[in-house]
Amino acid sequence: MRRGAFPWADTKGSANMPSQPKVAMDIPAGDTMRQTTCYICACRCGINVHLKDGKVKYIEGNRNHPVNKGVLCGKGSAGIMQHYSPARLRAPMKRVGPRGSGQFEEISWDEALELATDWLGSVRKKDPRKLAFFTGRDQSQSLTGFWAMQYGTPNFAAHGGFCSVNMAAGGLYTFGGAFWEFGDPDWDLTKYFVLFGVAEDHASNPIKIGIGKLKARGAKIVSVNPVRTGYNAVADEWVGIRPGTDGLFVGALIHELFRTEQIDLDYLVRYTNAPWLVIDAPGTARDGLFARDASGNPLAWDTAKGGLVNGKAAGITPALTGRRDLPDGSTARPVFELMAERYMGGDYTPEAVEDRTGVPADQIRRIAAELAHVAFQEEIVLDRPWTDWAGRRHDKMIGRPVSMHAMRGISAHSNGFQTCRMIHLLQILLGSIDSPGGFRYKPPYPKQTPPNLLPHGASGDIKPEMPLGGPHLGFPHGPEHLLLDDAGQPSRLDKGFSWDAPMSAHGLMHMVINNAATRDPYGIDVLFMYMANMAWNSSMNVPGTLDALTAKDDAGNYKIPKIIYSDAYYSETVPFADLILPDTTYLERWDCISLLDRPISEPELVADAIRQPVVTPDRNVRGFQEVLIDLGARLKLPKFVNEDGSPKYPGGYPDYIVNHERKPGIGPLAGFRGADGEDSCVGAPNPDQLDKYIENGAFFGLHMAPEHAYFRHANRGYLDWGIEKGIRMSAEPTIFQLYSEPLQKFRLAAQGHGDRQPPERARDRIRAHFDPLPFWYPPLEEQAVSGYPLHAITQRPMHMYHSWGSQNAWLRQITAANRLYIHDSVGAQIGVVDDDWVWLRSHLGRVKCQVRLMEGVNPLTVWTWNAIGKRKGAWGLDDDAPESNQGFLLNHLISELLPAGGGGYRYSNSDPITGQAAWFDLRVAIEKADGAGETEPRFEPLGHASQPPSPRKLAFGRSFRKART
Numbered sequence: 001m002r003r004g005a006f007p008w009a010d011t012k013g014s015a016n017m018p019s020q021p022k023v024a025m026d027i028p029a030g031d032t033m034r035q036t037t038c039y040i041c042a043c044r045c046g047i048n049v050h051l052k053d054g055k056v057k058y059i060e061g062n063r064n065h066p067v068n069k070g071v072l073c074g075k076g077s078a079g080i081m082q083h084y085s086p087a088r089l090r091a092p093m094k095r096v097g098p099r100g101s102g103q104f105e106e107i108s109w110d111e112a113l114e115l116a117t118d119w120l121g122s123v124r125k126k127d128p129r130k131l132a133f134f135t136g137r138d139q140s141q142s143l144t145g146f147w148a149m150q151y152g153t154p155n156f157a158a159h160g161g162f163c164s165v166n167m168a169a170g171g172l173y174t175f176g177g178a179f180w181e182f183g184d185p186d187w188d189l190t191k192y193f194v195l196f197g198v199a200e201d202h203a204s205n206p207i208k209i210g211i212g213k214l215k216a217r218g219a220k221i222v223s224v225n226p227v228r229t230g231y232n233a234v235a236d237e238w239v240g241i242r243p244g245t246d247g248l249f250v251g252a253l254i255h256e257l258f259r260t261e262q263i264d265l266d267y268l269v270r271y272t273n274a275p276w277l278v279i280d281a282p283g284t285a286r287d288g289l290f291a292r293d294a295s296g297n298p299l300a301w302d303t304a305k306g307g308l309v310n311g312k313a314a315g316i317t318p319a320l321t322g323r324r325d326l327p328d329g330s331t332a333r334p335v336f337e338l339m340a341e342r343y344m345g346g347d348y349t350p351e352a353v354e355d356r357t358g359v360p361a362d363q364i365r366r367i368a369a370e371l372a373h374v375a376f377q378e379e380i381v382l383d384r385p386w387t388d389w390a391g392r393r394h395d396k397m398i399g400r401p402v403s404m405h406a407m408r409g410i411s412a413h414s415n416g417f418q419t420c421r422m423i424h425l426l427q428i429l430l431g432s433i434d435s436p437g438g439f440r441y442k443p444p445y446p447k448q449t450p451p452n453l454l455p456h457g458a459s460g461d462i463k464p465e466m467p468l469g470g471p472h473l474g475f476p477h478g479p480e481h482l483l484l485d486d487a488g489q490p491s492r493l494d495k496g497f498s499w500d501a502p503m504s505a506h507g508l509m510h511m512v513i514n515n516a517a518t519r520d521p522y523g524i525d526v527l528f529m530y531m532a533n534m535a536w537n538s539s540m541n542v543p544g545t546l547d548a549l550t551a552k553d554d555a556g557n558y559k560i561p562k563i564i565y566s567d568a569y570y571s572e573t574v575p576f577a578d579l580i581l582p583d584t585t586y587l588e589r590w591d592c593i594s595l596l597d598r599p600i601s602e603p604e605l606v607a608d609a610i611r612q613p614v615v616t617p618d619r620n621v622r623g624f625q626e627v628l629i630d631l632g633a634r635l636k637l638p639k640f641v642n643e644d645g646s647p648k649y650p651g652g653y654p655d656y657i658v659n660h661e662r663k664p665g666i667g668p669l670a671g672f673r674g675a676d677g678e679d680s681c682v683g684a685p686n687p688d689q690l691d692k693y694i695e696n697g698a699f700f701g702l703h704m705a706p707e708h709a710y711f712r713h714a715n716r717g718y719l720d721w722g723i724e725k726g727i728r729m730s731a732e733p734t735i736f737q738l739y740s741e742p743l744q745k746f747r748l749a750a751q752g753h754g755d756r757q758p759p760e761r762a763r764d765r766i767r768a769h770f771d772p773l774p775f776w777y778p779p780l781e782e783q784a785v786s787g788y789p790l791h792a793i794t795q796r797p798m799h800m801y802h803s804w805g806s807q808n809a810w811l812r813q814i815t816a817a818n819r820l821y822i823h824d825s826v827g828a829q830i831g832v833v834d835d836d837w838v839w840l841r842s843h844l845g846r847v848k849c850q851v852r853l854m855e856g857v858n859p860l861t862v863w864t865w866n867a868i869g870k871r872k873g874a875w876g877l878d879d880d881a882p883e884s885n886q887g888f889l890l891n892h893l894i895s896e897l898l899p900a901g902g903g904g905y906r907y908s909n910s911d912p913i914t915g916q917a918a919w920f921d922l923r924v925a926i927e928k929a930d931g932a933g934e935t936e937p938r939f940e941p942l943g944h945a946s947q948p949p950s951p952r953k954l955a956f957g958r959s960f961r962k963a964r965t
């Protein structure tokens with residue numbers, strides 16, 4: 001179309017389109033501009049904050065920043081109202097009324113810290129297990145985890161257990177990377193992009209920028225999601241799948257690749273364990289393990305040599321099929337053959353899965369053919385020589401331009417780990433992991449498979465006034481790495497790394513409050529939480545959580561005796577805590593987005609970032625990390641004090657960021673290290689480091705050499721460079737684990753082999769789910785309840801991010817009350833039209849809400865926006881706020897625990913492998929409700945006497961306008 005053909009392209013305006021006001025871009029927005037990092041969602045975009053007379057006037061995207069390249073979303077712009085929210089806490093507080101009453105008295109920081117030190121110190125002296133320290137949307141887990149390790153409690157994790165652990169663990173056990181935020185499609189080269197269950201989850205601006213690139217190039221985008229909104233609405237093809245059946249759909253795609261023999265066999269031989277031999281000796285302790293030589297190397301059958309060889313050796317020509325004899329008389333078969341057998345079997349034919357998934361067999365076959373066509377007929381060849389792990393030189397980089405991304409629609413199901421692994425298998429069969437046009441690692445990934453990091457916190461590791469022997473969270477390789485006490489019971493309060501959830505790499509935060517109140521596996525003395533609104537939006541079930549927070553024993557004492565909570569806002573959780581440590585807003589704080597934690601790297605850039613205070617708090621609040629370092633010194637935690645007992649970081653969090661070394665030369669920030677600031681990643685602490693970051697726009701980026709850009713799991717140059725830069729522990733290649741031996745080790749234990757075996761009640765569960773080859777099984781809630789024909793899920797809106805965003809004065813003008821979206825056919829069936837009220841029932845309870853009919857949803861699925869409903873009295877909102885009267889949560893329907901099985905034991909409503917909360921498994925029934933009304937259940941308004949009243953009308957910018965006139 002010629003320039004100017006669009007009516008609105010006429011800058012003078014036209015009859016069709018009102019003219020837009022002219023914005024003078026060259027006039028500074030304020031008198032000062034400071035650069036920092038957005039914290040309204042998990043993307044961590046770079047922002048320029050314009051100030052006038054010390055007040056925030058305008059936020060724009062930082063054009064030089066690697067994450068957003070100047071793009072700022074609506075949430076990021078509205079950060080101004082987050083910062084000026086009337087719900088901000090103002091001072092430390094001590095509870096003086098019953099829990100939930102909201103009766104607090106303000107206290108000084110000295111008193112607050114003395115009280116916290118007293119409570120935490122006595123627990124540490126007696127039994128450090130009795131502290132449970134869990135953080136929510138924390139972006140400083142390398143510090144919070146380190147603090148908990150020094151304290152010595154095994155009970156630490158962040159919110160990953162109900163967010164994304166299935167993605168992290170599924171990826172790291174398979175190919176040493178992950179969807180989530182640790183990898184990206186090759187936006188510039190990919191030609192076919194498939195999204196599974198993605199709705200503004202962990203990538204907002206980056207995915208929008210990427211999809212824009214794909215659209216500009218005409219690449220095909222396929223979205224697999226029960227709901228057609230957001231990214232799914234702009235996709236070229238929408239696969240409106242039934243929730244929890246993605247594994248069947250992907251299995252059928254894999255079936256088609258095998259059936260049509262369109263698999264990158266060279267890639268499998270070079271980079272995966274496809275040729276490794278798996279022992280076939282049913283009933284023995286070796287069954288299903290890899291056959292190994294005397295040095296422990298996995299064996300393969302070499303077709304040239306006609307014998308067994310080290311499967312990891314370079315230059316072999318391994319067989320991918322055929323039963324082989326082993327020296328001990330048993331036989332073994334290669335992984336590839338087992339895979340072919342599974343996926344060629346009848347369970348995964350397109351016809352076998354179409355009814356259950358709701359995806360027609362023809363569509364499955366066509367998508368599989370398109371994937372194969374793009375991968376193999378439209379390969380990308382880069383004239384870029386590189387050297388592989390064995391020293392072999394390659395003239396070119398050859399890529400398969402198919403990429404994928406997946407998130408909560410996969411993760412939040414109890415079959416999510418195996419489904420995620422199956423998606424990775426699909427990528428690997430197509431040869432598209434870290435190849436041009438495919439899915440790309442972001443450094444410091446890839447890691448080894450499984451990563452070498454093991455969990456710590458078994459009972460023998462917990463001693464009064466002693467730190468833990470290592471980090472809490474890790475990746476068990478077998479039952480020997482579970483965290484159990486001498487009686488085989490869970491060592492952790494959340495039962496992470498126990499037989500209930502052996503590979504719970506992020507812990508199970510969603511179980512902490514329930515388990516503490518039921519004292520299962522044991523009671524605690526102090527619950528310490530940061531930025532986790534567990535009493536409302538984030539937990540699995542609201543009424544259950546409120547009961548747990550207020551439960552009392554026979555003597556009338558709270559079963560969770562003391563609760564310390566830190567947040568910036570008066571959320572629904574604040575009134576239930578005993579001691580409040582008020583946090584700053586994101587514009588008032590130092591922070592460190594670290595390579596030790598969740599960095600902001602891009603595929604060809606090692607990157608990290610800081611937040612700096614761009615405004616001074618006008619309240620008596622302190623950044624939580626600052627407070628934690630102070631508490632560490634007061635408690636005399638070993639790495640937070642000098643030998644003489646004085647604080648190690650008297651300058652607080654900035655002092656820690658600059659001077660803390662996790663290993664010699666490696667600290668929280670990778671940039672501008674060394675005395676002269678010239679070192680990257682490894683180098684002595686540099687006192688000017690933060691100034692350098694500020695000069696550089698609040699981030700640091702180290703570009704990689706072009707020959708290191710792909711095949712990093714096996715790229716000699718990258719592997720060596722990674723060691724030199726401290727971002728990789730091993731120079732060995734990462735070998736993709738199509739078949740996961742750690743899973744088989746757990747299964748063998750359940751079959752009665754080895755020193756460590758599960759209790760009787762857990763044997764069938766482990767035998768059934770710990771299959772070393774990915775497979776699909778029905779979500780656990782679906783297996784346990786009947787009479788609930790519909791699936792209920794949530795989607796995260798573009799314009800909000802959890803409860804923080806839905807109290808934002810600008811953003812709530814977009815959505816202040818959510819609706820339950822149902823398919824037109826469901827509406828017709830129960831006789832409702834838009835805005836009618838319905839009851840939605842689960843096996844646990846019911847919610848009353850208003851509906852909106854739509855076509856773009858799987859007919860068996862109802863859904864709503866995440867985290868809009870609010871309890872009266874919280875968040876500085878009026879009692880008549882739509883969020884409280886019409887807004888609702890599905891959480892009221894979700895149970896923390898599955899119904900009791902045989903023997904009466906109730907497992908967590910989670911993935912049996914990783915413990916990921918299965919909140920997308922929810923099954924419901926729907927019926928029309930009488931008349932109009934308000935949402936139910938309704939809860940008593942929370943007391944909020946400690947908070948100043950919110951202004952009747954919340955306005956921003958008047959003072960700036962006045963100054964202009």
Ligand code: SF4
Nearest residue numbers: 038041044045073076
């Ligand atoms: S995408 Fe997230 S981090 Fe980026 S500007 Fe928007 S809210 Fe901020």
